[in-house]
Amino acid sequence: MATDAAKVEAATAEAIEASLRKKGKSKLLFVVLAIVLLGGGAGAWYAFRPKADAAADSAPAEKPATPKTAALYYKFDPAFVVNFGGEGSARYLQVMVEAMTRDPVTLELIKNNEPAVRNDLVLLFSSQDNASLLSADGKEKLRNATLEVVRKIVASEGGDPKLVESAYFTSFVIQ
Secondary structure (H helix, E strand, O other): OHHHHHHHHHHHHHHHHHHHHOHHHHHHHHHHHHHHHHHHHHHHHHHHOOHHHHHHHHOOOOOOOOOOOOOEEEEEEEEEEEEEOOOOOOEEEEEEEEEEEOOHHHHHHHHHOHHHHHHHHHHHHHOOOHHHHHOHHHHHHHHHHHHHHHHHHHHHOOOOHHHEEEEEEEEEEEO
16 A cells, blocks of 8 residues: 555656646646545545444444333241251241332232242241251252242232242341
């Protein structure tokens, strides 16, 4: 590219000298020279412009993602306290549970059916063994089982179980 530019510059210099010799054609030559230089500059800009501009021109505009509605939490209060572990190795588990949904109707279903949810969760928590509850994986499996219990009750009352998005342990104590 540099040699092409040098050739153009040399040709331009020769043209200027020739135009000075021929005073009658100097104005015409100056106009032609200006057009050639402007055309070369425009061509260089087009060839070396940032590629992001070209991609932005051809890419369709993306729609912004719609924000989620606010999360609604139902706290099962008081905390669940159960004994587990079988004979001779009695242990206690205290756990605070909160269910999360974004649907107010589902929240009301959980609230109105709290006794049924609490019953099923007490049975679930009391059937656990100490070894599984001490590992993070065991706690995560219990959290998923807790979510399924809440979803089952919501479904039995005619609600959409998928609208119960998660269950959380906000406190977890083993003694």
